[in-house]
Amino acid sequence: MKALVVYGPGNYRLEEVPVPEAGEGELVIRVEACGICASDIKTYHGAPKIWGGEGNAPYIQTPVIAGHEFVGKVVEVGQGYDGEFQVGDRVISEQIVPCRNCRYCLTGKYWMCQTHDIYGFRPNVHGGMAEFMKFPKDALVYRVPAELPLRKAVLIEPIACxxxxxxxxxxxxxxxxxxxxxxxxxxxxxxxxxxxxxxxxxxxxxxxxxxxxxxxxxxxxxxxxxxxxxxxxxxxxxxxxxxxxxxxxxxxxxxxxxxxxxxxxxxxxxxxxxxxxxxxxxxxxxxxxxxxxxxxAHLSPDCYEPVIAGIASGELPTEGVVTHQYALEQWEEAFGVMDKGDGSIKVILVP
The missing domain is CATH 3.40.50.720 (NAD(P)-binding Rossmann-like Domain)
Structure with missing residues (x-):
């Protein structure tokens, strides 16, 4: 499959990589779209907060497939999966995959998980700037209405934050x-x-x-x-x-x-x-x-379900937020448009 792989600041490469396979309790989705976040732009430009330096330890681990603002449809269900979703369901996963064992997870503060695996920043949770991606067994997964337009569905993650x-x-x-x-x-x-x-x-x-x-x-x-x-x-x-x-x-x-x-x-x-x-x-x-x-304010605890409902009902307005849509192969142009910000608000990639 095609995927946008991060190797270092300014070193992003569109590559052919293996399609992920669903292990025990896991899901694989076909990505419908993935938004470009401001943090993606800062990562590309080498922000010390992400890459380390100036007293910061590196957060990102490379090589890793970028992207955490995704939505897609289930194409494979791993053996032993005991959740509610099946092949064909439209789904989204919270951007963090909690370890469920640290002091934060054990006290209900999973969004501050000590391990802090966020899609697109760690190789064990590759992101959504690819044709397919995998949800680990500890992922927090939610149903997305099939009838929700793509340009609304892809905004669930940022609006939840x-x-x-x-x-x-x-x-x-x-x-x-x-x-x-x-x-x-x-x-x-x-x-x-x-x-x-x-x-x-x-x-x-x-x-x-x-x-x-x-x-x-x-x-x-x-x-x-x-x-x-x-x-x-x-x-x-x-x-x-x-x-x-x-x-x-x-x-x-x-x-x-x-x-x-x-x-x-x-x-x-x-x-x-x-x-x-x-x-x-x-x-x-x-x-x-x-x-x-x-x-x-960090991430989006307990916000996905009310946000999905609010976007679907129109109570949370979205019309006009997605201004540009590009194919994955056009990622360089898309990043440039998002970075410049003139006439653009949210830019999305469609694999």
């Missing part, structure tokens, strides 16, 4: 929420935020086309910080106090510092992004000045 980030903010009906970033994940957060019915949702982004989509998805106010003073605007909207909840979804250090200025005292700051390099902030703002609650 988006929902978890929103959940971490503990948004209440009288809250003013600022969401910084209207990329694929930020747009996914808008629907999840609207379901909680805050008093006001303000979305920030430097790209006007994304802000237009954010408005369609349910943002009350959209602001381009490159064209207007977003801090002054939010302070004016909140009688000078600042927002109650700030969700950072850009991956840019300036957005972090902006949020610390924009959020009110005793506010809740949710950090979602994966940064290329370490970010420096004034920690006295977090502590002595504002006494903020800081929440991280």
């Amino acid at each position: 988006a929902k978890h980030a929103v959940d971490r903010g503990r948004i209440e009906p009288d809250d003013v929420v600022v969401l910084s970033g209207a990329g694929p994940l930020g747009l996914g957060m808008i629907g999840a935020i609207r379901m909680l019915r805050p008093q006001l949702l303000v979305v920030l982004d430097l790209k006007d086309d994304r802000l237009e989509l954010a408005k369609r998805f349910g943002a009350d106010v959209v602001l381009n910080p490159g064209k207007a003073n977003a801090l002054d605007a939010v302070l004016e909207l909140t009688e000078g106090y600042g927002c109650d909840v700030y969700i950072e979804a850009t991956g840019h250090p300036a957005s972090v510092n902006q949020g610390l200025e924009m959020i009110r005292k005793l506010g809740r700051f949710v950090e979602f992004s994966v940064f290329k390099d370490p970010v420096t902030v004034d920690w006295s703002i977090i502590g002595d000045t504002k006494e903020l609650d800081i929440y991280g």
Whole structure:
């Protein structure tokens, strides 16, 4: 089969590799599509967080087939499989395959599994930028409606991550929420935020086309910080106090510092992004000045089923998020379009 194999930063190769076979309790799927994540772009460019360096141990192990935003159909069921799925079923697996034995897994916090095998980063869990892929026996697998259009189904993973980030903010009906970033994940957060019915949702982004989509998805106010003073605007909207909840979804250090200025005292700051390099902030703002609650958000625990239902019903909007579709053989062009980001939001590969 064809597969996009990662060997090192900037060293990705489209190769012919063996089709995986289902072992004990495993599933093999034919991949319908795989999205390109911002983390895929950062991996390609050699981010120290992933490749090691600057005090970070390497996370990725190569060679490995890339991709963790996939959806597909079961083509083989391994001997001893005791799950609910059979050949022909349309399925998705959470991006992490937990070990089920570490302290996190044993206490229900499987998404923080110490082993932390995520598809596309470890050779024992090859990713979805291939014609076929294997779900290990410990994979968390869910049914995807057969009638769900491909451009909606391929967004399940990123929107599940988006929902978890929103959940971490503990948004209440009288809250003013600022969401910084209207990329694929930020747009996914808008629907999840609207379901909680805050008093006001303000979305920030430097790209006007994304802000237009954010408005369609349910943002009350959209602001381009490159064209207007977003801090002054939010302070004016909140009688000078600042927002109650700030969700950072850009991956840019300036957005972090902006949020610390924009959020009110005793506010809740949710950090979602994966940064290329370490970010420096004034920690006295977090502590002595504002006494903020800081929440991280990682992966998508307990979010897949409600997100699948929300996308299928339309409660979680998706129309217009997938802007480009390429064949696997066109991966270089697809990565370039996703990296540049001009006129693109989510780019997908179809094997």
